[in-house]
Structures are given as C-alpha cells and as structure tokens.
Amino acid sequence: MNGLVQEARDLAAGLRKELGAHSGPPEILVCPPFLALGAVRETLEGSPIRLGAQDVHWEAKGAFTGEVSTAMLKDVGCTAVILGHSERRHIMGETNEMVNRKVKACLAAGLLPIVCVGELLEERNMGVTREVVERQIAKGFDGLTPEEVAKTVIAYEPVWAIGTGKTATREMAQEAHALIKSVLDVPVLYGGSVKPENAAEILAEPAVDGALVGGASLDVESFGAICLAASRS
Numbered sequence: 001m002n003g004l005v006q007e008a009r010d011l012a013a014g015l016r017k018e019l020g021a022h023s024g025p026p027e028i029l030v031c032p033p034f035l036a037l038g039a040v041r042e043t044l045e046g047s048p049i050r051l052g053a054q055d056v057h058w059e060a061k062g063a064f065t066g067e068v069s070t071a072m073l074k075d076v077g078c079t080a081v082i083l084g085h086s087e088r089r090h091i092m093g094e095t096n097e098m099v100n101r102k103v104k105a106c107l108a109a110g111l112l113p114i115v116c117v118g119e120l121l122e123e124r125n126m127g128v129t130r131e132v133v134e135r136q137i138a139k140g141f142d143g144l145t146p147e148e149v150a151k152t153v154i155a156y157e158p159v160w161a162i163g164t165g166k167t168a169t170r171e172m173a174q175e176a177h178a179l180i181k182s183v184l185d186v187p188v189l190y191g192g193s194v195k196p197e198n199a200a201e202i203l204a205e206p207a208v209d210g211a212l213v214g215g216a217s218l219d220v221e222s223f224g225a226i227c228l229a230a231s232r233s
Contacts, residue, residue, distance in 0.1 A: 001033060002218055008036035012043040014220035019049065019227060026210060026230035030217070031082055034068055041077035052080035052114070055088060058101035070109035080112035082212075084140060086159045090120075096139035103140060107148050114153045114212070115140055116191065117180070121160035130179060137183050153187045154180055155212040161192030162214060168192055170201050177207035196225035203233035 003011065012030065019028065031052040032040045041051050057067035073081065083106070084099035099115065106113040117136040119129045133156070141149060156176050158168050168176070168190075177188045190202055191212030202208055210230060216222040 003033070003036065005036050005039050008032045009039045009043050011218065011220060012040045012049075015223060016044060016047050016049065018220050018224035019047075026227060028227055029080055031080075037073075037076045037078065050079050051077050052082065052112075053078045054082050054085070056081045056083070056102055056106065056111075058098070058105040060105075070105050070111055073111065074109060078111065080114055080153075081106050082114045082116065082155070084116045084136070086116060086118055086157055086162055089116075090159065096136055099136075099140045100142050103144070103152065107144070107151060112151065112153060114155050114189070116155045116157050116212070118157040118159050118192075124158065124160065129176065133176065133179060134183060137180065141184065149184055149186060153189065154184065155189040155191045156180060157191035157212060164193060166193060167198050167202075170205050173202050174205040174207050177205070177209075181207055194226060196222050196229065199226040199229040200233065203230050 015030070027050070028048070029050045029052045030040065031054050034053065037051065037053065044051060053068070053073045056070055056073055057064055060069055060071060083102045084094060088094045103113045103115060117133050117140070119132040123129060123132050137154070156173070158176070161167050173190050177190065180188050187209040188207065189210040189212045190208050191214065194202065194211045194213050195216045199211060203211060211226060213223060213226055216226060
C-alpha cells in the first residue's frame with residue numbers, strides 16, 4: 001500500500017527506462033496497488049514488463065464490497081496475481097482455504113497464481129518450518145490437477161524476514177526451496193528483504209528460481225539492480 005497513481009506512473013516509467021528493451025531472463029512482473037493498475041499498464045505498454053495484482057477475490061461478481069474479481073484484473077491488463085502473502089494471512093486473517101479458492105479462481109480465469117508460503121519466527125525457532133510450509137501447500141493446492149499445479153508459482157517468504165531487514169541465509173533459502181520442490185515441481189521465488197546487496201548470492205542457489213521483491217521494488221535503481229543480478233544468476 002504505497003504510492004499514489006502519478007507516483008506509480010513515474011516508478012513504472014523509470015523502471016522501463018532502467019531496463020531498456022530487456023527481454024528475459026529474468027521475466028519481470030510488477031504488482032502495483034489496484035488503483036494504479038490502469039496507469040501502470042499504459043506506462044508499460046509495449047515493454048516486456050508484465051502487470052500483476054496483489055490480491056483477488058474468488059467469486060466472479062456479487063455483493064462483496066471492496067473486493068476485486070479475476071475478470072476485473074484481466075480487463076485492466078493483469079496476467080498474474082500474488083495470493084496468500086503473509087500480510088494477508090497474518091494481518092487480514094486469510095486462511096489456507098481462502099487461498100485455495102483464490103488459486104482455483106485464478107487458474108479458471110487464465111491468471112498465473114503466485115502463492116506465498118512461509119513460517120513465523122516462533123515456528124522456525126520451534127523447528128516446525130517443514131510442517132507449516134507443507135500444510136500451506138497441501139491446503140492451498142487442494143483439489144488441483146497436476147496440469148493446474150504446473151501453471152502456478154510459489155513464493156517462499158520467511159515471515160520473520162519481511163520488512164525487518166533480516167534475510168534468510170543462502171543456505172536457509174536453498175533448504176526451504178528444496179523442501180518445497182520436493183512437494184511440488186514448480187518455480188519457487190524467494191521473498192524476504194531482497195535487496196541489491198543480497199540478491200546475487202540468494203539467486204545463485206540452484207533451488208531459487210527468482211525473487212518476490214518488497215520494499216526494494218519502490219526504488220528504480222534498487223529494483224533494476226536486482227533484475228540485473230537475476231539475469232546473471
């Protein structure tokens with residue numbers, strides 16, 4: 001929840017200029033707030049940078065005040081949606097079951113679900129990271145066919161590393177990503193205070209397929225540097 005519409009335009013324009021005519025790898029996706037989606041789409045039109053959203057509701061339409069549907073997101077140019085982010089889970093009270101319904105709605109609409117999983121600090125300290133992550137995956141992907149699973153992406157975000165400046169070591173990231181890949185064979189992004197200073201070493205790990213960038217994405221130079229690190233990894 002950062003930036004007004006003009007700020008989003010300026011950020012998108014700066015990113016487009018910074019990356020030039022870049023075409024992957026890496027594939028680059030930006031997910032601004034809902035109210036800025038139209039403006040950012042216009043700014044990025046003709047560039048290889050894709051547009052996504054930060055959340056969606058599972059129903060197609062109806063009396064769900066304040067919510068946004070998959071059709072609305074596609075209409076404004078989105079191709080992907082972040083689902084089950086830790087802030088949605090732990091601040092807004094989203095459950096694994098709610099995430100599952102959103103995943104299914106996105107797949108039915110042809111949107112790429114980027115499903116976030118990860119443990120709290122106390123859960124890591126208790127040694128139950130595996131149980132937490134496996135439960136989130138099992139319930140979040142419940143009822144999906146192998147073909148549907150293949151159309152998803154997972155983002156591992158240790159909750160204790162989000163916005164705190166703390167970052168999982170490259171070994172910790174590799175271990176968690178390897179765990180996830182042992183359950184589902186899908187691309188896995190790392191999210192948790194990713195910045196230019198640590199992006200290269202994290203992205204160099206074989207089980208890390210990309211990054212879900214938070215605060216650093218609000219700065220053109222920082223986000224551009226992370227994209228560059230991804231292209232070299």
